[in-house]
Amino acid sequence: MLQDIAEVRDWVAAQAELLKPDRIEWCTGSDEEWHRLTELLVERGTFTRLNPKLRPNSFLARTDPSDVARVEDRTFICSATEEEAGPTNNWVAPDAMRAELREAFDGAMRGRTLYVVPFSMGPMGGTISQVGIELTDSPYVVVSMHVMTRVDDEAIAAQIAAGATWVPAVHSVGYPLVDAAGQRRPDVPWPCNSLKYIVQFPETLEIFSYGSGYGGNAILGKKCYALRIASVMARKDGWLAEHMLLIRATGPKGQQVHVVAAFPSACGKTNFAMMRPTLPGWKVETLGDDISWMRPGTDGRLYAINPENGFFGVAPGTGEKTNPNAVETARSNAIFTNVGLTDDGDVWWEGLSDEVPAHLIDWRGNDWTPDSPSPAAHPNSRFTVHASQCPSIAPDWEAPAGVPVDAILFGGRRATNTPLVVEARTWRDGVYLGATMGSERTAAAEGTVGELRRDPFAMLPFCGYNMADYWQHWLDMGELLGDKAPRIYGVNWFRRGADGSFLWPGFGDNSRVIDWISQRLAGTAEGRDTPLGVIPADGELDLSGTDVTESDLTELFRIDPEPWLTETRGAETYFAQFGSHVPPALAERCRELQEELRGASVAS
Ligand code: OXD
Ligand code: MN
Secondary structure (H helix, E strand, O other): OHHHOHHHHHHHHHHHHHHOOOEEEEOOOOHHHHHHHHHHHHHHOOEEEOOOOOOOOOEEEOOOOOOOOOOHHHEEEOOOOHHHHOOOOEOOOHHHHHHHHHHHHOOOOOOOEEEEEEEEEOOOOOOOOEEEEEEEOOHHHHHHHHHHOEEOHHHHHHHHHOOOOEEEEEEEOOOOOEOOOOOEOOOOOOOOOOOOEEEEEOOOOEEEEEOOOOHHHHOOHHHHHHHHHHHHHHHHHOOEEEOOEEEEEEOOOOOEEEEEEEOOOOOOHHHHHOOOOOOOOOEEEEEEOOOEEEEEOOOOOEEEEOOOOEEEEEOOOOOOOOOHHHHHHOOOOOEEEOOEEEOOOOEEOOOOOOOOOOOEEOOOOOEEOOOOOOOOOOOOOEEEEEHHHOOOEOOOOOOOOOEEOOEEEEEOOOOOOOOOEEEOOOHHHHHHHHHOOEEEOOOOOOOOOOOEEEOHHHOOOOOOOOHHHHHHHHHHHHHHHHHHOOEEEEEOOOOEOOOOOEOOOOHHHHHHHHHHHHHHHHOOOOOEEEOOEEEOOOOOOOOOOOOOOHHHHHHHOOOOHHHHHHHHHHHHHHHHOOHHHOOHHHHHHHHHHHHHHHHHHHHO
16 A cells, blocks of 8 residues: 555655645545545535536536636746756746745645545556656545546555655645634635645656646646656656657558647647548547657657546537547546536537537636627636547557657647648757747737747747757757657648638648658658758649649748748747757757758749
């Protein structure tokens, strides 16, 4: 048993001494635990049980309106020096942060239960998997961890007893029910605190989260462990922890490609992970929708697993038409957060169906009709569902040693300049693609609409150390993998024509890009060289059955030297903030690209 392991018992006891909970519960991950805690959440008003005939074993949670998203400005990488955290992370000196945390956590669990949640990221005992223990005072977090990770006390205890290192993670919603003087206050359906901390200590591989009960801030196996802490582990031990989906695409001749892909938010990542190809004969199987851990295998190739056990997907825009697989996955055993509640006890959100219910209770708990001025579901409302329930899940998605990666995709939402697909000529050029990627801001995001928000490798809020050192780590991994390295591609589904409309249909038609990639990997597509890399030669992209015209196609692949020179200057400005940490190879790629673009502009 986990309690029998002295290092775990001592750590829990030391944390409990500060947190001062009423009681400690050692979680097992059992069905009994799920049923007991979901019932408790219903009694407390955190959960509404959905109509079991329509959505068996499923629940709706409404958060406090102030606790609806990850808090990037309160997320800290507390490395020994600020330089190690780099200019894109918030940093506080470790000792100072420990003092602040001690103050916040002192008595934070008074009147509550401290749950000890042992979990594995990745299949239990797998060669790429890692374990951790989260302490939390939120039963919502415990049941979310049941879905998003593998919670199993005996299996984790056996691994720790056998010497596995484990990541300690402490979480409190920061809403004690009793104060230091012993004064009790009633609980609320969604306890949280206006003061928030999401803290990673990369040297000691520790996580502390305070004040929020919401997903990415509180389900600590996900962004905090599987990306921020794991990226630090990966750099040290020669692997990659990435904000990437993972799929297998199989073509009509049985040809298979395993693809990982990084997209900033609002680029259709979950839709791509669960794609239903329109290109006849192609099939896509889902292995992961958000995070990939990749290690070189004994054959020298790069192998990937999805360290998660479930999907924590954005609900709005996920619909019968846009992503039927996700809708199917969420039919049962699901937790919905901040979506609308229908009169028959089911859920609804904008984009789920063409038909809009005449009446709902919205995410704030108010009556809602189609005439209401605000959406029924919060734009960042979520479904939390078991990956195993996904109709497109690959039968071997839990293969402990992972699958061999053939292609790495970097995408963004770019209305101009960026072609539909381009293959990097070398690993170095691919790392440059990842380092310079970004998305134009949509109306929903802060900042000026259309302005480019750089999001290197889609890791901006998730890299546990200096972003430029991370690029160097990618370059080092390329050296290690040599000619066994996957090929790297840049993709953009969002280019617009002169009239402002999208040039590319996207969704299932993205399979056409995968088809071209598979031809490139098989050596059957010549491609056409450009300063940016290789694009499809005439006729290589299968457009049969689409209404993409010849002129759309020209537009989709047009590479104008002048705006691209401006792009490279933007990259130089972006790189400048990292000073001497910028890998010389990336600065060199930028200069070479400028030369090629100048040559192309003279030639044209
Ligand atoms: C997520 C994110 O929640 O990337 O997956 O923000
Ligand atoms: Mn994500």
